Amino acid sequence: MSADILRVSALAAGYQPDLPILNGVDLTVRDGEFVVLLGPNGAGKSTLVKCIAGLVPVHSGAIRLCGEEIAAVPAHMKLRRGLAFVPQTENIFARMTIRENLQLAAQILPKARRAGRIAAMYDTFPDLAAAPGRRAGALSGGQRQMLAVARALIVEPRLLILDEPSAGLSPLMVAEVFERLRAINGAGVTILLVEQNVRAGLEIASRGVILVEGRVAHDAPSGDLAGDPVVAELYLGGKAEAPA
Amino acid sequence: MMLQPLMDGLVNGAIIGLGAIGVTLTYSILRFANFAHGELLSWGAYLALTVSAALGALLPGLGTPIGPFSFGWSVPIALLASMALTAGLALAVDWLLFGRLRQSGAAQIILVMASFGAALALRNLLEFIYTSSPAYFTNELQIAMKILPGLRATPDQLLVLGLALVTVVLTHLLLTRSPAGRAMRAVSENPALASLAGIDTRAVIRLVWILGAALAAVGGILSGVIVQIRPTMGLDLLLPLFAAAILGGIGSVPGAMIAGLTVGLAESFAVGLVGAEWRAAVSFVILVAVLILRPQGIFGKAMA
């Protein structure tokens, strides 16, 4: 029985007080898991992860990170508590160089560890090491995502949340990004991933959570969801796959 | 003959540049054109004047001119004190006014308007306290030395140039090389992402005010040393400051200084051509030209 890294309970949230987008979300992510958050457009997937990251105000409910309540913790303090978030767009500082992006991300670490962690990121993402003086804005879509993930990983978070890193990437790049995520998860980082493509999401994650109209509609191991005829009918566009 | 306006223009331009750095930083990080920035120059000068007068009264020895310069040690000490006091003033105004408007989610243009009200209050408060008659740091007269044939400068003028240059280089290094500078650039580019990267935007905003106000104080004091101190000096400098900040490209510190020198030189040469009474129009002509030809400024990124 592994510990809960993230526990969201009865969460209601939205940009405006009178207009909740999330209506009582319950969600648990356990240590070492790879959870994918699925659901139709406008279901509140993005709002949920932005809310956990501190970018969308919480109306009511609780968000616990490793048992500690973090709903009221300002966004800039969440990274220090081990929660890293990679937004879907504008997730790097385009006007800065690759090196500066990493230096900035490492700034909250003790001085002695910074250089080592930056070097570790160059090892993990050799593309970035090729030209660290390059402006981040000049990178390709896939490289940008790598830099964004590296920025988040540099502080060795306990939980890495990514909002649709596959958006706008070619299928080949998506496969590569997902491969990296699998490796990162294999190295012990818990991941919560928002994904538009249900099939691809269930393939990579160990558990799937489907959000519909601001509530959790399904929450089950990936294999079960992929084989569920209702899920298949609604979200996979047709017949269920053969049960695993 | 042609060299003399060069010297005057550079000295004046250095002062404009120091003020424009503050305008460009506030604009790029707090995202509004601060019409009260000129008042920080005036307040910087008056605060220094007050400190220096108090020092001179307590320790008359401090009033004796240093070497070739027109002022004694009381002025450099007052400069440091005034940088801190002006920074405190800027933080107080932010706490009272701008910070509250930011909290309430006010539109950018409301902040511009509030800065307009703050400018009126700050300027007239100076006029109320110190009256509108000009004041001076010193009564010493300086003889201009011959540097090159046709070029004369007072030691004070050379000091202003040197000090402005050092200040700009230090500010540029701070922004490009230090963690604090990186944090400022990050907030300037994307405040939400900066907070996700663990940067406390409120601390960065405080830093912007401190830096901008301290540089404004230096600019105001140098202007006071070279010319004179008046409550309207900040208002008169405001248009040149905006022209320089936009010409240099919003957010660029070296751009603000180079553009400040450009505006200063343009004023100085234009005065020779069309007369001193049109000096204030020069900045406007530059502003209009930049907005027509290259709205993002010399060192600015093209705007979307």
Next chain:
Amino acid sequence: MIDLLSYGAFFLTMALTYAVICLGLNLQWGQAGLFNVGVAGFVAVGAYVSAILTTPPVDGRIGGFGLPPLAGWLGGGLGAGLLCFLLGALTLRLRADYLAIATFGAAVVIQLALLNLEGLTGGPFGIGFIPRPFGGLAGEPGLFAAANLGVLILLVLACYLVLQHLTRSPWGRVLRALREDEEAARALGKDPVAYRLQAFAIGGFVMGLGGAAQAHFIGFIAPDNYLPTLTFQVWTMLIIGGSGNMRGAILGAVLVWALWAVSGSAVSALFPSGQQARAASLQLVLIGVALSAVLLLRPRGLLGEAGTLRSPLRRADRRDTAKISQGQKTNA
């Protein structure tokens, strides 16, 4: 009694000239959200153009065409409107506060021009002998004051009705839609720059008209009447009255002008003559503080229009939520 009445008429006439200026600013700011920091400059252009067109010829000064006041007022309005059009065309495609900076600069340059173009503006001494409407009645102060007040009431009423009609027309609705949610309005195929430019120019015309009327009412103008303080005064009137609301603009003008006159005479009664300049600066400190305080505490003014001055941030959020609810509909 007669004295008091004619003073009342004088005061109200003066306040109404400000009301006209304020109505022009209200179209620019209250309806279109355009921040004009050069009000004094545009008022000056209106006043000077009208004065040059209507005064009798003077040696050594260009102008003095002796035209009827009505032609002068029209010319003053057109002059200020044209200037606003040019500044708007220069900056409205750029950042929002570039317009503010440009109008501030324009006012500085206009002030310089008033002072230095002596052959046109009379320099620091300004222009005198500006014909007053109903000058023939000057012998009977009561009637004269009443006639002037009548003219100004008519002018304010005309401006009010025309502007009210404009803002309630489809054109005015687009203008407000742009202010509230530019992207949505743009999606309907409206070019924001064209609409804003029209509003800024028409507002400038009204401002110039107010300046011209004021010049003819006072009979004498000089550069000192058009210092940045005037801009502050008009802004305070609009903010206190409530931006976006035409009646608020008129009420604010009368109210602030009354406060200004009362505090001005209090200053001259309470302070020794040597200290009056200082006391007057304190008066301006209070205006600055009041302007900031209203922005902080009552951003819609006394008679504000509901739903004005929303932040772009909240606007963006609304768009976001609109998108999300749309998504729900399509997916439900």
